[in-house]
Amino acid sequence: MRSRLNRWFAVPLVLFLRGWMLNVFVSQLPAARLRYWYYRSVCGMHIDATASVWRGAHFTGDRMDAIHVGPNCSIAFDSRWVAGAPITLANDVVFGHQVGLYTSDHDPDDAGLARRNAPIVIEDHVFVGSRAIILPGVTIGRGALVAAGAVVTKDVPPFAIVAGNPARVLRERKVREFTYSHSGTPPFT
Secondary structure, three states: OHHHHHHHHHHHHHHHHHOHHHHHHHHHOOOHHHHHHHHHHOOOOEEOOOOEEOOOOEEEOOOHHHEEEOOOOEEOOOOEEEOOOOEEEOOOOEEOOOOEEEOEEEOOOOOOOOEEEOOEEEOOOOEEOOOOEEOOOOEEOOOOEEOOOOEEOOOEOOOEEEEOOOOEEEEEOOOOOOOOOOOOOOOOO
């Protein structure tokens, strides 16, 4: 009886709360505190109190509880998070608009297109430009800069500037110490 009730009510309810309700309603709330409460309490995400995730973030995947957003991170409008594996953002990470993080893809050599999952790790003081895409299994090193529109398919060394599709190292950043900091969530974002 219990398994039947779970199948009929619990599973659809969780899918509703972590799918439609999260991405259509909650992600658009202009009240950041309510969004963060939902992300933490209903979805199990770990978002530091000093971080901000602006409106329009879309989350999917069965590992939303493995999303970690560290202190002083700023995630701009309309980010996309596919969490089939852990996603970890360290300290002072800044995203432009519409950045995509994809921990899942499908094996093109498998007859059933089996899903493959690999974590994404973004280390301290990384800047990711608007509409960049980070693919499964990528680690972006401390102080790196990912240009707008880049498609990151491989690890990025610390302090590297990468651009293109696929992203390639253009040069190394000259600065090693960073002074920028995040000052909280702006109103209505």
